[in-house]
Amino acid sequence: MAGEQCIVVIIDDDPGDAELLRRQLDEIPTLNMDFVHYKDTSEALLELTQRDAYVIFLDYQLGKVTGSDVLGWIRGSGDLRPIIVLTGQGDESIAAELMRSGADDYLVKDDITPTGLRRAIANARAQFLRRRGEEHRRTLLDELEATKVSLEKKNRRLSELYKTAHEFVDNVSHEFRTPLTVIKEFASIVRDGLAGDVTDEQREYLDIVNNRVDDLSIMVDDMLDISKLEAGILGVCRRLCRVDEIVERVRTTLMQKASASKISLDIAVDDDLPAVFCDPEKIGRVMINLVVNSLKFSRESERVELWARQNPAESQIIIGVSDNGPGIAPENVRSIFERFKQVGGDVRSSTKGFGLGLNIAKELVHINFGDIKVESEVGKGSTFSFTVPTADPSAFILRYLDRIKQFQNSPVFASLLTARVDEGQPSFLIEDVGQFLQHEVRPNDLVFHVKPNAWLLVVASNDQDTEVVINRIQRALTETNRNRFDDGLPPIAMSTKGVWRIEGQNTEFVQRFKEECHIVEICNA
Amino acid sequence: MQDRETKLAQKPKVLIVDDDNEIVRGASIRLRAAGYDVIAAHDGEAGYNAALQHHPDAIILDLRMPVMDGWTMLATLHKHEETKAIPAVVLSANVVDREGGKAMDLGASCFLEKPYEAKRLVKAIEFVMGESAKKRSNQAGSKREMHH
Numbered sequence: 007m008a009g010e011q012c013i014v015v016i017i018d019d020d021p022g023d024a025e026l027l028r029r030q031l032d033e034i035p036t037l038n039m040d041f042v043h044y045k046d047t048s049e050a051l052l053e054l055t056q057r058d059a060y061v062i063f064l065d066y067q068l069g070k071v072t073g074s075d076v077l078g079w080i081r082g083s084g085d086l087r088p089i090i091v092l093t094g095q096g097d098e099s100i101a102a103e104l105m106r107s108g109a110d111d112y113l114v115k116d117d118i119t120p121t122g123l124r125r126a127i128a129n130a131r132a133q134f135l136r137r138r139g140e141e142h143r144r145t146l147l148d149e150l151e152a153t154k155v156s157l158e159k160k161n162r163r164l165s166e167l168y169k170t171a172h173e174f175v176d177n178v179s180h181e182f183r184t185p186l187t188v189i190k191e192f193a194s195i196v197r198d199g200l201a202g203d204v205t206d207e208q209r210e211y212l213d214i215v216n217n218r219v220d221d222l223s224i225m226v227d228d229m230l231d232i233s234k235l236e237a238g239i240l241g242v243c244r245r246l247c248r249v250d251e252i253v254e255r256v257r258t259t260l261m262q263k264a265s266a267s268k269i270s271l272d273i274a275v276d277d278d279l280p281a282v283f284c285d286p287e288k289i290g291r292v293m294i295n296l297v298v299n300s301l302k303f304s305r306e307s308e309r310v311e312l313w314a315r316q317n318p319a320e321s322q323i324i325i326g327v328s329d330n331g332p333g334i335a336p337e338n339v340r341s342i343f344e345r346f347k348q349v350g351g352d353v354r355s356s357t358k359g360f361g362l363g364l365n366i367a368k369e370l371v372h373i374n375f376g377d378i379k380v381e382s383e384v385g386k387g388s389t390f391s392f393t394v395p396t397a398d399p400s401a402f403i404l405r406y407l408d409r410i411k412q413f414q415n416s417p418v419f420a421s422l423l424t425a426r427v428d429e430g431q432p433s434f435l436i437e438d439v440g441q442f443l444q445h446e447v448r449p450n451d452l453v454f455h456v457k458p459n460a461w462l463l464v465v466a467s468n469d470q471d472t473e474v475v476i477n478r479i480q481r482a483l484t485e486t487n488r489n490r491f492d493d494g495l496p497p498i499a500m501s502t503k504g505v506w507r508i509e510g511q512n513t514e515f516v517q518r519f520k521e522e523c524h525i526v527e528i529c530n531a
Numbered sequence: 532m533q534d535r536e537t538k539l540a541q542k543p544k545v546l547i548v549d550d551d552n553e554i555v556r557g558a559s560i561r562l563r564a565a566g567y568d569v570i571a572a573h574d575g576e577a578g579y580n581a582a583l584q585h586h587p588d589a590i591i592l593d594l595r596m597p598v599m600d601g602w603t604m605l606a607t608l609h610k611h612e613e614t615k616a617i618p619a620v621v622l623s624a625n626v627v628d629r630e631g632g633k634a635m636d637l638g639a640s641c642f643l644e645k646p647y648e649a650k651r652l653v654k655a656i657e658f659v660m661g662e663s664a665k666k667r668s669n670q671a672g673s674k675r676e677m678h679h
Contacts, residue, residue: 180595183624184551187646191557194649200564223646486636 012060016043017050017076018092019068023115027063027092033120037127047071051079059087061127064109066093066100074100074107081108086137088130110134175233182226190219217266224298228362231291232345235369242373243444245455246397246525247286249279249314249323256290260297260312268306271297275314282323283397283525284374289325292370292378295363296327296390303331303388317393321401322376326391333384342380343368367392373449375402375409399454399523400516403464407512410450410466417466420515422503422522423475425461427496439495446482447475455526462522472502542568545656546587548578548604549622550596554645558591558622558652565653575599579607582614589660591652594623594634605637616667618659622647 044050066073110130197212264271382388594601
C-alpha cells in the first residue's frame, strides 16, 4: 500500500487518545495516511457514508453510547468497511461481543504496539476484502437466481401460450367442422331429392354449396397442418411408391375442383417414371394445393396442367403445375411461398383463402427432402414445380445427410438401427408395424422397409446412445398394444448397427447404409 | 317418406349418438331413406343405455360429447357382454393425431371425419354390419380358443 494515500477515520471522544493513535499510526512506514478525527459520534455517522475509509478506528467508550451501538448502526446501514475497536484496560471481556457485532479486530488502548497495530490493520483489511467478496458473490448469486426464476416463469408462460394456441387451433377446427357437416348434409339431402322434387337448376346450385363447404374444410385442414408443422409433430410416413399411384389418389378431387371452376385440367405423367421414396399422402396434398392455387388464378375455359417428368441426373422426379393465368411479378416471386402471402390483385375475391396453401406445399415438399420453385411471366402464366427423390438408396441418403446438415440444430450423430419381427406375420400386421415405427421416430428420421419382416432405421441426433431410441420404441409398443385387444403388434427385436459422427463425406456411414438398405415394395391395394 | 310396406321390425336398427341435434337429424333422414330404422341419443351415457335397451345392429357415435364422451362410451360398450358385439362407426370432427386411431383401438370398426359424404356414411354402415355378420358366422363355425 506504500505511496497510496489512505484515509484513516478515528472516532474517539477523547482528542488526546486520538492524537496518540495518530502518532502510533505514523510510525508504520508502509502506510501513507491521512487522518480524519470525529469527536462527535452522530457527526461521524452522518459523514461516514460519504467518505473513503481505509480503516476505521472506533473507541468503545463514547460517552452516552458504546462502540457496540455505533458498530451496530454502521453495519446495519450495509457498510462493510474494516473497523477496529479500541477498548480500555480490562474491557477484553466484551471483545467477543464486539466481534459478533461486526468488528474486525480490537486493540487495548494502553497495549498498542506498532506490530500489533499493523497486524490489526492487515487483519481488518483482509476481513473486509473477504466480506466484500462474499457480498459480491451473494449479489451475483441473487441476480442469477432472479434471472433463473424469471426465465423459468417466461418459459412456463411460453409453453402455456403454445399449448393454448394449439388447443385453440384444434378447437376452432372442431367447431368449424360441426356446422360444415350440417350444411353439407342438409344441402345434399335437398339435392338428392329426399325432401321433395328438385329441378336441375336447384341441383346445380346445391352442388355449388357442397363444393364451397369442401373448400372451407380444406382451409380448416390447412390451419391444422400449419400448426402441426410449426410444432414439429406432423407425422411423416415415407415409403416406396409411384407417382402415378399418388396422382390417381387425388385425380377425382382435382377433376371435381377444375370442373367446378370451368377450367380444363390436363394430367400428364410420363411413362416409366422410377419409383419415389416419399409420404404419398403429403405429396398428394402438394399436388392439390398447387392445382387449387392455379385454378384460383385462372379464368373460365383456360387450361391448367399437372405434369411429372424424370430428372435422372439428380435422382429425382419433377412434378409441376402450369397455368395460363396472370403470372406473378418478379418482385413478388420471392415471397410467394410465405405464409399469409397472397400476391396480385387478380385473384377473384370470392376464392381468396388464408394464403396458406403454397406455404404448406413448400413445407410438405421439404419434409420429403425435395425443393419447390416457381417460374412465372406476367401475362403469360406460371409454373410451380417441385422435386421428389427417387427410391435410389445411395442418392437418397446423400441428399438426406445434406439436408440435415442445414438444420438449425444440426444433429451430430447418425445411427443405423434394425427392427425385426418374426417371419410369417399377416401382411396387415407388417403394414401396421411399419406405420408404428414411422410414427415413433421423429419426422427427420428415416424408416426403410428392407425385408418382408425387417426395417432399417436412420436416426440422426445429438446423442450417441441409441438405447434411448430403442427404449422409447419398446415403451410405445407396450402402450400401443394395450389398446389393441384382438390383434396386438408382434414383438419387435431391435439392434444397433452402428453410430457415426456426421462430418465430411460420411463414407463409412454411407457404405454401411448401402449394404443394409434394399427397399422392398409394400404391396398396395 | 316412410316405406310403410316394409315392416319396421325387419329393418336393421341404427343408433346415432351425437350432441348436435341437427347432425342427428340429417344423418337420420339419410339412413331412413337408405332403409334403416333409426334411434338417437345425445350423450355417451344415454347412448350406452339406448344400446342396452334397443339392441341396435350398428351404432354411429361422436367423440366429443357431454356427460360421457365417445371414447368412454366405446370402452363401456366393449366391456359389456350384451353390447360388445355391436359394430360402431365413429363420426367425428376430431381429426387431430391418432384420436381416430384411439377410437379404433377402443373397438370402433370404422372412423369417418366430419364433414362426411352422405354416401360414405351409408356405405360405412353397410360395411360394418357386413363385417359383424361375418364375424358372427365365423364364431359360430369354429370354437374360439381363449389365450388369456
